[in-house]
Amino acid sequence: MNNQSTKDKDARSSNAMAATSHPLATEEALKILKMGGNAVDASIAASIVLSVVEPNATSIGGDCFAIVKMSNKDAVSFNGSGMAPEKLNYDFFKEKNIDKIGLTSPHSVTIPGAVHAWETIHKEFGKLDFEQLFSGAIDIAKNGHKISKVVSQAWHNSLNKINGNENSKKIFLKDGRTYQENELMKNIALGETLEAISKKGSKEFYEGETAKDIIESLNELGGVHTFEDFSKQKTIRSETIKSLYKGDFIHQCPPNGPGVTVLVMMKLLERLNIQNYKFNSVERFHLEAEVTKQAYKVKETSLGDPSFANINLDEILSDKNIEDIFNKINLNSCSDVGDLNIPAHPETIYLTVVDKDLNSVSIINSVCYVFGSGITTNKSGILLHNRGTNFRVEHGHPNCIAGLKRPLHTIIPGMVIDKDNNATLSYGVMGGQYQPVGQVHVLNNMIDYGMGPQEALSFPRAFHFNNIYKLEKTVDKEIFHGLKEVGHNVEYIDGTHGGGQAIKINRSEGDLLGGSDPRKDGYAKGY
DSSP: OOOOOGGGOOEEESSOEEEOSSHHHHHHHHHHHHTTOOHHHHHHHHHHHHHHHOTTTOOTBSEEEEEEEOTTSOOEEEEEOOOOOTTOOHHHHHHTTOOSOOTTOGGGOOOOOHHHHHHHHHHHHOOSOGGGGGHHHHHHHHHOEEOOHHHHHHHHTTHHHHHTOHHHHHHHEETTEEOOTTOEEOOHHHHHHHHHHHHHTHHHHHHSHHHHHHHHHHHTTTOOOOHHHHHTOOOEEEEOEEEEETTEEEEEOOTTSOTHHHHHHHHHHHHTTGGGSOTTSHHHHHHHHHHHHHHHHHHHHHOSOTTTSOOOHHHHTSHHHHHHHHTTOOTTSOOOOOOOOOOOOOEEEEEEEEOTTOOEEEEEEEEESTTTTSOBOSSSOOBBOOGGGGSBOOTTOTTBOOTTOOOOOOOOOEEEEOTTSOEEEEEEEESGGGHHHHHHHHHIIIIITOOOHHHHHHSOOEEEETTEEEEOTTSOHHHHHHHHHHTOOEEEOSSOOOEEEEEEEETTTTEEEEEEOTTSSOOEEEO
């Protein structure tokens, strides 16, 4: 890939860099870095800003996962996903003849985990005071911000959901309509909530007036959330899971995240010698679809909360299992994995920061579906996610709903680390169920096809989802027709698949190369 267009040029810096999905978040990260903060401080500050300026995708009423790699330490996984209220279980739904948790139901709101995760990560690795990380977001929430282009489109498509909740209508609609691009929007109540959390810490969110407001708001709608549920929410700190690909280790967060799906797909593509096929060939897109089908079957039938289900990652990633799956894949035909009935697409933000000491943070936050549950709290201005809709109401399924259980997630940060334990790439791809495929697509673009971060992120995408191969309209028509000939049920989509950010750490030349997905509003920038 030598003929790189201007729009595919990487951001470059020899000092530090941030890549986010919104200009205000990228600038906030850089501001924190210049104040003397490290990558952890900057990434959390940017995440808080995004919870104000991208309410369609993230909120302090949502969840968070992160991989943190301090320059002289091993990578660490932080799982800030929320648990279901203790009173929610399979019998609760069966008695009410409910076989699927509704997208706007109060039962879809698991305990939000992001605030606890931010504080947990900061306590271990942050440099600045926790309170300093909130100042930019507080100012933006109280004094307003201009709505960006992609956010305005998501807003426009969510009118009915926002209209379904009185509190959401007051904050997220203007004269009964959605906010348009470049209009000024304020969430003063959220600004005051952020201020309280900045001074009192996560205790305010899980035990204070904010917790009281969230619980009362949900209980009024029929939710069964309690103070005890909120007090039990904890962030899981653990080792990452990893596998080797062409000399470097790909790192992911363990379940209940689906990161192992990436590792399975990359192992299969390595055996399939994906680099032998052109980057824009029918063969490349066909094999990507085939490994997607097989890996997602593993994900949907085997993964859940490891505290409730016996998940054997060593077996899933074993040479024997990979070989068994590999033997089901044919270059000239399509495999059949049945109807996986995968829940549809949530919405997410992803960002990454690398500081002057090459500390690297890969962090992802989400409200699940666009504008989450559509439920906003009575007083605190918090939009609540609907991650609980990812549970299954299927007895015996590893992802079946249970009290204090975490649902199988979609959000996954990624990182590549070399054999000398140095981070070489901090990256992630947004887009709900697309994320593992998106990560694999970007990794192959960079590792196997020699693209830089920006070109790898900009490159056309496709997603085999629930037996339909959905192509962005930028995918060549020759590939569309070629895939159809092989046997795929192919269609072009009006929108796009996900978004993403990436920072490549080029140690030999002493610089950072960054990219930010053109499908979103943000950019990568260093100083």
